[in-house]
Amino acid sequence: MGLTSSILMSPFHLLLQQLANGFTIGAIYALIALGYTMVYGVIQLINFAHGEVFMVGAYLALTALLILGVAQPLTGVALAGVLTACVALAVGGCGMLGWGIERLAYRPLRRAPRLTALITAIGVSFFLQNAVMLLYGATDRRFPAFIPARRWEWGGTSLTLLQVVIWLTSGVLMVALQMLVTSTKLGKAMRATAQDPNACRLLGIPVDRIIALTFALGSGFAAVGGMLFGLYYNTVNFHDGYLTGLKAFTAAVLGGIGNIPGAMVGGLVLGILEGLGAGYLSSQWKNVFAFVVLVGLLVFKPTGLLGERVADRA
Amino acid sequence: MLRLDNVTAGYGTTACLKGVTLFVQAGEIVTLLGANGAGKSTTLLAISGLVRLSRGAIALNGARIDGLPPEAIAGRGVGHVPEGRRVFPRLTVLENLQLGAYLRGDQAGVAHDLAWVFELFPLLRDRRRQLAGTLSGGEQQMLAMGRGLMGRPALLLLDEPSLGLAPKLVQVVFDVIRRIHQAGTTVLLVEQNARLALAIAHRGYILEAGAIALADTAPALADNPRVKAAYLGG
Numbered sequence: 001m002g003l004t005s006s007i008l009m010s011p012f013h014l015l016l017q018q019l020a021n022g023f024t025i026g027a028i029y030a031l032i033a034l035g036y037t038m039v040y041g042v043i044q045l046i047n048f049a050h051g052e053v054f055m056v057g058a059y060l061a062l063t064a065l066l067i068l069g070v071a072q073p074l075t076g077v078a079l080a081g082v083l084t085a086c087v088a089l090a091v092g093g094c095g096m097l098g099w100g101i102e103r104l105a106y107r108p109l110r111r112a113p114r115l116t117a118l119i120t121a122i123g124v125s126f127f128l129q130n131a132v133m134l135l136y137g138a139t140d141r142r143f144p145a146f147i148p149a150r151r152w153e154w155g156g157t158s159l160t161l162l163q164v165v166i167w168l169t170s171g172v173l174m175v176a177l178q179m180l181v182t183s184t185k186l187g188k189a190m191r192a193t194a195q196d197p198n199a200c201r202l203l204g205i206p207v208d209r210i211i212a213l214t215f216a217l218g219s220g221f222a223a224v225g226g227m228l229f230g231l232y233y234n235t236v237n238f239h240d241g242y243l244t245g246l247k248a249f250t251a252a253v254l255g256g257i258g259n260i261p262g263a264m265v266g267g268l269v270l271g272i273l274e275g276l277g278a279g280y281l282s283s284q285w286k287n288v289f290a291f292v293v294l295v296g297l298l299v300f301k302p303t304g305l306l307g308e309r310v311a312d313r314a
Numbered sequence: 315m316l317r318l319d320n321v322t323a324g325y326g327t328t329a330c331l332k333g334v335t336l337f338v339q340a341g342e343i344v345t346l347l348g349a350n351g352a353g354k355s356t357t358l359l360a361i362s363g364l365v366r367l368s369r370g371a372i373a374l375n376g377a378r379i380d381g382l383p384p385e386a387i388a389g390r391g392v393g394h395v396p397e398g399r400r401v402f403p404r405l406t407v408l409e410n411l412q413l414g415a416y417l418r419g420d421q422a423g424v425a426h427d428l429a430w431v432f433e434l435f436p437l438l439r440d441r442r443r444q445l446a447g448t449l450s451g452g453e454q455q456m457l458a459m460g461r462g463l464m465g466r467p468a469l470l471l472l473d474e475p476s477l478g479l480a481p482k483l484v485q486v487v488f489d490v491i492r493r494i495h496q497a498g499t500t501v502l503l504v505e506q507n508a509r510l511a512l513a514i515a516h517r518g519y520i521l522e523a524g525a526i527a528l529a530d531t532a533p534a535l536a537d538n539p540r541v542k543a544a545y546l547g548g
Binding site: 185188189191192195196198199200201202203204205206207 | 362363364383384385388389393394396400401402403404405409412413414416417461465
């Protein structure tokens with residue numbers, strides 16, 4: 001949504017348009033950021049392979065569409081069925097992937113220096129990128145738009161059904177996660193593990209399983225993000241995980257790494273900044289804004305918007 | 315109920331326990347006394363599985379438990395109230411207690427035990443919505459004990475429950491240990507307050523430099539001149 005297409009809009013509607021666009025991509029960043037922040041909260045590890053998990057999620061959703069032979073927008077029962085299949089394959093597959101990454105790549109290094117795990121994360125990233133490239137090719141893959149192309153216009157500002165779907169999906173998932181973390185047994189065990197894993201063990205809490213579940217859960221959120229990303233941009237590529245993952249990481253740092261509501265806020269703020277930057281300056285510079293934010297934060301407010309590292313705060 | 319045979323264990327290459335042998339029978343209160351660094355806490359950590367043995371064996375009700383992960387040992391009915399309380403500071407009092415019952419599925423039983431813990435420590439009921447980190451040291455000790463009880467352990471390991479508490483609170487803690495024991499829980503108590511520990515226990519062990527130096531009934535230990543000189547202030 002560059003300047004050229006918005007030249008005929010009033011300033012107000014242009015602003016509205018950029019906000020809507022930014023909010024949409026921000027909602028996707030937020031979904032991915034949750035995975036970074038949850039894992040960091042529980043074991044103080046930045047899982048830099050998380051962006052790749054998001055990318056795999058997009059490809060798994062694409063796989064479901066290819067298997068089902070979906071090529072155009074659907075309605076009614078067919079839409080619901082296809083959506084369910086995409087989510088099931090992407091979330092199930094990425095959940096297992098996240099679980100497996102923790103088991104194979106991180107658990108053996110739990111007592112190793114931080115840098116070791118970081119290097120391992122980069123290795124896992126390369127592995128996943130190349131695996132997807134070999135399976136699906138190095139070129140962009142078209143992601144079939146199966147959500148009806150409904151669009152509402154108001155004085156030049158347009159809003160698509162897909163955008164509304166993205167907002168609602170993210171919103172529902174974030175509320176569900178918040179409820180899980182604050183009120184369920186698993187959520188309490190996650191927060192307790194973040195605070196004192198050995199005390200947890202003495203109470204019989206299976207800390208290793210809680211950590212693996214945290215990875216699986218965060219990966220499932222990234223998978224949904226991946227599917228929505230594919231739908232929004234209509235193409236996926238094996239290196240999409242890198243840049244988007246880095247932006248979602250920025251969002252997590254922006255909100256305060258380890259802080260779950262922080263990741264949500266950080267994602268939305270970053271998306272909106274990017275939307276405004278793309279609209280008023282140049283869309284070619286939009287990636288720069290994200291990283292200016294990251295560098296600025298690390299210099300001036302490393303604890304993020306919502307304050308201290310509150311790994312365990314709900 | 316619990317038997318340690320020639321347990322050798324430590325951190326890294328230094329052994330803190332050099333062949334500890336002791337036993338606890340069901341229904342007993344046994345106290346483990348000794349100077350700082352003698353290996354009292356390490357003994358409890360070895361029982362709970364947080365410290366690995368390099369030699370020896372630990373058996374619970376006749377079955378070996380050394381080598382099991384701590385969560386499995388907790389699952390076999392061993393509760394451990396660790397040194398320094400180790401409550402979850404940024405969870406509420408109630409959440410801390412609920413996590414104590416993590417392994418239990420019997421909701422009615424858990425609710426019953428929660429009521430019992432609140433009866434033992436009425437203060438915890440008043441503060442149940444408060445973050446555990448905002449409690450005083452004594453209150454955190456009560457919470458740690460309550461949390462340990464929520465798992466309904468058959469054997470409760472208590473590590474220095476009176477450490478750093480005001481005399482009045484020390485009394486409360488020892489009263490509660492008595493009540494826990496009356497309710498059917500076997501207790502292994504590590505204490506620096508030897509006088510109170512021996513007054514409440516049936517038997518005791520004196521640990522010196524990672525090995526058992528003395529083992530006897532609590533009254534006999536309290537009368538032993540060596541114990542008097544070293545641990546009871548002459």
